[in-house]
Amino acid sequence: xxxxxxxxxxxxxxxxxxxxxxxxxxxxxxxxxxxxxxxxxxxxxxxxxxxxxxxxxxxxxxxxxxxxxxxxxxxxxxxxxxxxxxxxxxxxxxxxxxxxxxxxxxxxxxxxxxxxxxxxxxxxxxxxxxxxxxxxxxxxxxxxxxxxxxxxxxxxxxxxxxxxxxxxxxxxxxxxxxxxxxxxxxxxxxxxxxxxxxxxxxxxxxxxxxxxxxxxxxxxxxxxxxxxxxxxxxxxxxxxxxxxxxxxxxxxxxxxxxxxxxxxxxxxxxxxxxxxxxxxxxxxxxxxxxxxxxxxxxxxxxxxxxxxxxxxxxxxxxxxxxxxxxxxxxxxxxxxxxxxxxxxxxxxxx
Amino acid sequence: xxxxxxxxxxxxxxxxxxxxxxxxxxxxxxxxxxxxxxxxxxxxxxxxxxxxxxxxxxxxxxxxxxxxxxxxxxxxxxxxxxxxxxxxxxxxxxxxxxxxxxxxxxxxxxxxxxxxxxxxxxxxxxxxxxxxxxxxxxxxxxxxxxxxxxxxxxxxxxxxxxxxxxxxxxxxxxxxxxxxxxxxxxxxxxxxxxxxxxxxxxxxxxxxxxxxxxxxxxxxxxxxxxxxxxxxxxxxxxxxxxxxxxxxxxxxxxxxxxxxxxxxxxxxxxxxxxxxxxxxxxxxxxxxxxxxxxxxxxxxxxxxxxxxxxxxxxxxxxxxxxxxxxxxxxxxxxxxxxxxxxxxxxxxxx
Ligand SMILES: O=P(O)(O)O[C@H]1O[C@H](CO)[C@@H](O)[C@H](O)[C@H]1O
Ligand SMILES: O=P(O)(O)O[C@H]1O[C@H](CO)[C@@H](O)[C@H](O)[C@H]1O
Numbered sequence: 001x002x003x004x005x006x007x008x009x010x011x012x013x014x015x016x017x018x019x020x021x022x023x024x025x026x027x028x029x030x031x032x033x034x035x036x037x038x039x040x041x042x043x044x045x046x047x048x049x050x051x052x053x054x055x056x057x058x059x060x061x062x063x064x065x066x067x068x069x070x071x072x073x074x075x076x077x078x079x080x081x082x083x084x085x086x087x088x089x090x091x092x093x094x095x096x097x098x099x100x101x102x103x104x105x106x107x108x109x110x111x112x113x114x115x116x117x118x119x120x121x122x123x124x125x126x127x128x129x130x131x132x133x134x135x136x137x138x139x140x141x142x143x144x145x146x147x148x149x150x151x152x153x154x155x156x157x158x159x160x161x162x163x164x165x166x167x168x169x170x171x172x173x174x175x176x177x178x179x180x181x182x183x184x185x186x187x188x189x190x191x192x193x194x195x196x197x198x199x200x201x202x203x204x205x206x207x208x209x210x211x212x213x214x215x216x217x218x219x220x221x222x223x224x225x226x227x228x229x230x231x232x233x234x235x236x237x238x239x240x241x242x243x244x245x246x247x248x249x250x251x252x253x254x255x256x257x258x259x260x261x262x263x264x265x266x267x268x269x270x271x272x273x274x275x276x277x278x279x280x281x282x283x284x285x286x287x288x289x290x291x292x293x294x295x296x297x298x299x300x301x302x303x304x305x306x307x308x309x310x311x312x313x314x315x316x317x318x319x320x321x322x323x324x325x326x327x328x329x330x331x332x333x334x335x336x337x338x339x340x341x342x343x344x345x346x347x348x349x350x
Numbered sequence: 351x352x353x354x355x356x357x358x359x360x361x362x363x364x365x366x367x368x369x370x371x372x373x374x375x376x377x378x379x380x381x382x383x384x385x386x387x388x389x390x391x392x393x394x395x396x397x398x399x400x401x402x403x404x405x406x407x408x409x410x411x412x413x414x415x416x417x418x419x420x421x422x423x424x425x426x427x428x429x430x431x432x433x434x435x436x437x438x439x440x441x442x443x444x445x446x447x448x449x450x451x452x453x454x455x456x457x458x459x460x461x462x463x464x465x466x467x468x469x470x471x472x473x474x475x476x477x478x479x480x481x482x483x484x485x486x487x488x489x490x491x492x493x494x495x496x497x498x499x500x501x502x503x504x505x506x507x508x509x510x511x512x513x514x515x516x517x518x519x520x521x522x523x524x525x526x527x528x529x530x531x532x533x534x535x536x537x538x539x540x541x542x543x544x545x546x547x548x549x550x551x552x553x554x555x556x557x558x559x560x561x562x563x564x565x566x567x568x569x570x571x572x573x574x575x576x577x578x579x580x581x582x583x584x585x586x587x588x589x590x591x592x593x594x595x596x597x598x599x600x601x602x603x604x605x606x607x608x609x610x611x612x613x614x615x616x617x618x619x620x621x622x623x624x625x626x627x628x629x630x631x632x633x634x635x636x637x638x639x640x641x642x643x644x645x646x647x648x649x650x651x652x653x654x655x656x657x658x659x660x661x662x663x664x665x666x667x668x669x670x671x672x673x674x675x676x677x678x679x680x681x682x683x684x685x686x687x688x689x690x691x692x693x694x695x696x697x698x699x700x
Contacts, residue, residue, distance in 0.1 A: 006439055006441055006449050006451060009433070009436045009437065009439070009451055010431065010432050010433055010436055010451070010452050010453075010454070011436075011439070011449050011450060011451045011452055012449065012450055012452050012526065013447075013448065013449045014448035014449070016445075016446055016448070020529045021526075021528075021529055023431065023432075023452060023528075024449075025431040025432070027433075028429060028430075028431050030429065031429035032411070032429075033513060034513050034514060035508060035511060035512065035513030035514075036508040036509060036511070036513075039389070061382070079378060079380065079381035079382075080378075081360065081373065081375040081378050081668075081675055081677075082360050082373075082375070083359070083360055083377075086359045086360055086361075087359065089356055089359070089361070091356055093556055094552070094556065095366070096366055096549075096552060096553045096556055096577075097363075097556060097577045098363065098364035098366070099356050099361050099362065099363045099364070099374075099577075100361060100362055101356060101359055101360070101361045102360050102361055102362050102373060103360075104360070149672075151668060151671060151672045153667040153668060153671055153672075154667065155664070155666045155667040158385060158386040159386060160664065160666045160667070161385060161386070161664025161665075161666040161667075162385065162666075163383060163384045163385030163386075164384060164385075170667065170668070172668050172672070176362065176371075178371075178373075178671075178672035178673035179370045179371055179672070179673045179674070180670075180671060180672055180673065181672060199446075202444070202446060203446045206443055206444065206446055206447060227446075227447045227449075279666045279667040279670050279671070280667075281667055281668075281671040281672075283671065300670075300671060302670050302671075314505070314510065314511025315511075316505045316510045316511040316512075316629045317503035317504065317505040317510070317511075317520065317629040317630075317631055318431075318501060318503060318520070318522050318631075320530075320629050320631075320650075320652050321501060321503055321528075321530060321629070321631040321633065321650060321652075322499075322501045322503075322522070322528035322529070322530055322531060322631075323528035323529045323530065324529070325431055327431075
């Protein structure tokens with residue numbers, strides 16, 4: 001390890017995708033914790049819950065009835081944050097009060113008919129069906145010319161704001177570029193213009209050579225803790241091929257993505273022997289906005305747990321007002337995740 | 351209200367201090383909530399807790415004993431995230447893995463010898479003593495030439511990562527500029543260069559004219575919900591005078607700041623009749639870095655509660671990966687806070 005002094009002392013690291021820094025305080029794990037201890041959500045759900053709006057054959061808030069689906073299932077969010085028919089409007093007072101209307105479509109994807117499963121408990125073929133659906137949804141949403149960006153994501157676990165434990169994710173497609181996408185587009189574009197190669201492809205090359213933060217790889221994807229990770233066990237899945245979005249993946253690549261997701265989320269569950277909460281989502285090129293050759297598909301996982309199943313990292317005062325901060329090093333986190341079994345702790349218990 | 355259509359429909363608003371947008375979905379409050387319900391922390395603490403490392407005469411992790419202080423009390427954090435003696439070091443691999451050492455000092459400020467109080471329960475003269483200490487600490491930290499920025503903040507409440515209910519705040523002073531300060535410096539500098547006046551002074555003028563988001567004002571400070579607020583009941587305190595940092599405040603201004611803090615935090619507690627959690631902190635000009643005439647002192651309050659004492663807003667999947675999003679309008683939040691009494695609900699109950 002070439003940066004040993006840095007690894008022991010407080011330092012900051014650059015997020016090359018956003019241009020922003022994270023403060024790393026490796027020595028701070030010694031701090032005793034007398035703060036909040038999270039409740040563990042109940043883990044004895046039935047395979048079918050008559051009150052769940054995601055279970056097959058149940059009815060939803062808008063009056064529709066779910067089909068008796070056998071794989072995955074997608075529908076428009078009954079409480080969408082963005083609406084398709086928002087009239088165009090804008091407001092500007094001396095460039096000090098500035099607002100613009102925004103159009104969008106919000107969808108919900110149930111990952112499985114079974115109420116009591118989560119991604120790591122599905123088989124690779126079952127997860128592949130979810131990837132298929134993500135790909136099909138991305139393709140059809142991108143056909144609407146007013147849509148400029150499509151965010152595919154999952155909030156898993158109560159402490160990540162998930163309001164229904166039935167395994168599901170969301171897609172929000174919208175008419176403007178979100179803040180994080182603007183940052184990543186600028187940084188990737190700048191790098192591509194200068195180096196004529198993808199920022200993440202060159203980054204992957206260094207990471208694979210060093211092999212200090214790699215958790216898993218197959219022929220198409222690498223799972224790693226990024227050098228600039230903010231959350232204690234934050235990871236990324238990066239495609240080995242430089243592609244702009246999910247539509248580029250072949251049937252075989254989709255299986256390999258499903259495998260990468262299964263391995264990572266299983267290790268996550270095994271870390272504290274709990275259903276590991278996180279927010280995860282893909283970042284991909286804007287759509288209907290010309291060429292974005294600079295963009296390289298990737299997926300972020302932002303999990304909050306720090307010390308145990310019940311003690312999370314708080315991104316609060318200093319972090320909100322000044323700068324994100326972390327207590328363990330990315331290398332420590334990567335090592336722990338790497339060493340963990342790919343067999344789910346629940347299946348071992350049986 | 352000139353932006354009525356926007357107020358009813360999903361739209362985005364520009365944060366003029368950072369250049370980033372927030373997505374506002376006013377219609378989304380109708381969404382039913384089946385998600386996480388927070389525990390209410392116990393509210394029957396004793397005035398003195400023999401196990402608390404902040405109470406007078408108790409001993410701390412580093413072996414020191416707290417004096418029998420009568421007002422407020424400051425000491426170096428026994429588990430500082432930043433250290434004064436970090437050796438200078440840096441690391442760079444092809445501009446893809448980039449890190450730099452960082453020096454700093456972390457301090458803890460106890461607001462009161464009484465374990466069972468919080469800021470809104472202190473008197474204006476008692477809060478003024480805290481403001482005095484903030485000012486004195488800022489002044490003496492800024493005397494160290496290697497310190498470039500000083501963050502004064504408070505995490506209040508378990509759900510904001512506060513690990514000890516004894517009323518206290520923190521100060522982190524450091525050798526580099528944090529991310530949020532870099533953004534606010536750039537935006538203010540640009541505005542000042544073009545308009546030869548302070549961004550926030552001109553913004554305040556419009557807000558006072560419109561009077562749609564003002565919660566409270568006195569001769570020296572305005573408390574308002576910023577047009578671009580992200581958190582449901584996010585607010586700012588802005589000084590009427592264009593000053594760079596807290597050292598500029600006169601004795602009378604410090605009293606008026608204490609009054610503004612007391613009024614705001616009392617209204618916060620009254621909103622859901624609970625000790626209202628938040629992270630709050632001042633933003634001020636960098637130090638030992640030449641003139642920062644563009645900078646205008648202000649204080650942010652970021653409170654997480656949305657619907658009740660036990661249901662908060664989650665900044666998760668979409669918000670982390672794409673863009674901050676809020677469900678109620680800033681105008682609605684400002685109205686609710688404005689209407690609330692300035693008498694604390696606990697004192698009424700007596
Ligand atoms: O310093 P404390 O109170 O132990 O810790 C709290 O505030 C810090 C500064 O915002 C955060 O880094 C921690 O995550 C939080 O738990
Ligand atoms: O859409 P849901 O699951 O009701 O809500 C959850 O995810 C959304 C998108 O990240 C967030 O805006 C909400 O705060 C969160 O509770």
